[in-house]
Amino acid sequence: xxxxxxxxxxxxxxxxxxxxxxxxxxxxxxxxxxxxxxxxxxxxxxxxxxxxxxxxxxxxxxxxxxxxxxxxxxxxxxxxxxxxxxxxxxxxxxxxxxxxxxxxxxxxxxxxxxxxxxxxxxxxxxxxxxxxxxxxxxxxxxxxxxxxxxxxxxxxxxxxxxxxxxxxxxxxxx
Numbered sequence: 001x002x003x004x005x006x007x008x009x010x011x012x013x014x015x016x017x018x019x020x021x022x023x024x025x026x027x028x029x030x031x032x033x034x035x036x037x038x039x040x041x042x043x044x045x046x047x048x049x050x051x052x053x054x055x056x057x058x059x060x061x062x063x064x065x066x067x068x069x070x071x072x073x074x075x076x077x078x079x080x081x082x083x084x085x086x087x088x089x090x091x092x093x094x095x096x097x098x099x100x101x102x103x104x105x106x107x108x109x110x111x112x113x114x115x116x117x118x119x120x121x122x123x124x125x126x127x128x129x130x131x132x133x134x135x136x137x138x139x140x141x142x143x144x145x146x147x148x149x150x151x152x153x154x155x156x157x158x159x160x161x162x163x164x165x166x167x168x169x170x171x172x173x174x
Contacts, residue, residue: 029160047135051127053101059085061128063094064117067127069102073114084161 007104018027045143048061048141056064066079074082080091094113098104103121106113140150 006026009163023090043136047128047131048124050131051124053103053124055150056097059083059090059099060094063124064098064103064121065128067095067098067115068117068122071116071122073107073116075112075114084165 015027018030031071044058044061045056048056048064063079066082067074076088076092076095079095080086080088083091085091093106096119097108099106102118103124105117105118106115108114140146
């Protein structure tokens with residue numbers, strides 16, 4: 001019987017035509033982003049619903065959490081910047097929805113409105129955190145608490161987000 005040569009495992013890519021021979025790992029990363037993006041969106045929406053507030057989009061949930069962050073009010077521009085949302089109108093729409101639900105309120109200071117979580121919004125964030133601890137944090141802990149690995153992946157993703165932003169600006173000039 002002929003000895004079989006071990007072949008490297010095939011790359012898991014979204015589009016083989018994009019992987020080519022140069023940095024196929026980037027295509028692997030892009031493919032991994034797709035299911036994690038959708039899974040994360042489903043998770044935060046369902047966690048918010050379990051905490052008592054359905055009918056929120058993933059962006060609405062993120063806006064609420066950032067409006068609540070450090071118990072410091074933020075401007076529309078601050079929220080759009082930290083969430084890396086190019087269109088302020090999308091964030092403004094989310095803020096209006098959250099205001100209608102009584103989860104955030106705005107205070108005009110000069111020409112800008114500073115947004116923060118209301119007591120109802122903070123309570124929702126607290127319930128969200130408790131559910132997150134039970135459903136997600138405990139599960140992560142059961143797989144060996146890979147805190148360093150998660151921190152390294154987060155740092156790499158932040159660096160790559162900057163490269164993707166720069167590439168998008170470059171592509172806009174072509």
